[in-house]
Amino acid sequence: DAKTTQPTSMDCAEGRAANLPCNHSTISGNEYVYWYRQIHSQGPQYIIHGLKNNETNEMASLIITEDRKSSTLILPHATLRDTAVYYCIVRPRDMRFGAGTRLTVKP
Amino acid sequence: EAQVTQNPRYLITVTGKKLTVTCSQNMNHEYMSWYRQDPGLGLRQIYYSMNVEVTDKGDVPEGYKVSRKEKRNFPLILESPSPNQTSLYFCASSSGLAGYTGELFFGEGSRLTVL
16 A cells, blocks of 8 residues: 655745655555645645646645656645644555644744 | 534543444545544544445554444444543545545544543
């Protein structure tokens, strides 16, 4: 089953782009990359997902490498409210959420 | 409003006293799942269900039971709770073919303390 690897923590200055990497080197051809975030102890919130093309929505952009072994979530103009734990998971096989990346946006 | 509802949100109980955490979704989703979250360990899947009467173990099923008699409900049962089951629990649901696609919708969480 595909697993993901993410840095434990990252900092970002308010107003700057936050780039959160994820490694999923064992991903299979039919598996999607999903990103969620969790603010404090609330339920995780869906951000974006993709298969092989780059995706963008009102919250973020997702860049997937051509070999699909890694991806980057981009928050283009991070705000203090984006401080959260960000999870990258692979579906359908792997429903596991690891420890994620704790992003701290600083003033 | 589309939502996943868990009850109770907070519970303090004692070792061995059976309890049930309910989960209900109003989105007609086939897939439902339970997670527990502990400091430093992220979210770990306990059980999941692809559809009515179909359930499977996740990564940490020991000490838990589930049932899926109706599409909307997926209760988590702790037959004999122990202190190591003190945790924050989340229920989630998803649409798509057997939950293979579609985003996961999470409940607000149930914080359980077993003394």
